[in-house]
Amino acid sequence: MNSDIEIIKGRLTRLFKRRPKTRYWLMLTNDTYDQTYNLFFYSQRANERLQSVPLHKLAHYDLADLEKLLKALRQDIKLTIEFVGFTGERWPASQKLIQRKRVPLE
Template sequence: MNSDFRIIIQRIEKYFTRRRDTEYYLQVVNDQYDETYNFFINIRPRNQRMHSIPLHTVENYRLSYLEKLINKIMEQYQFSITYDGFVGLRWPMNQELIQKRRHKDE
């Protein structure tokens, strides 16, 4: 987990520039076909288009691993996180739904 965590944090630090009137949030995508989790940082300055920048692909395809990784990231950064491809799945530790309903682009 440490290598995935380090890579994601280093790339977040590179793109998280704390500009005024800019929205930053993370997106985690469940790629069921390749059995990977893809991390993106989405950056949207006010009145401009959103930029989605790939951060890292996690190849350890276990929800328990993903939950620990996200908790560790959230200790350092308090970003909002959107989840895609997780409809009906629950976190192993607290049994909360990860994604309640499909997004319109899924």
């Protein structure tokens, strides 16, 4: 798990440029077919196209471990995280809903 965090942080520092009028966020997808979680970095400048870069693929398919990883990641990285493919699922520790409604990508 620690190696996953270091890989994600290293890739984020290269991609996150802090440009003005640019929106940055992360998207975490639940790939139920391959039993993996995929993390993407999104950025969009004003009046320009959306850019998506795959950051990391988490092969360990356990929701409790994912919750711990995100908690550790959020301590250092203050970007918004969007969830896709988690409709109706709850975090094991807090029992909060992960994703309320389906998004058009599902």
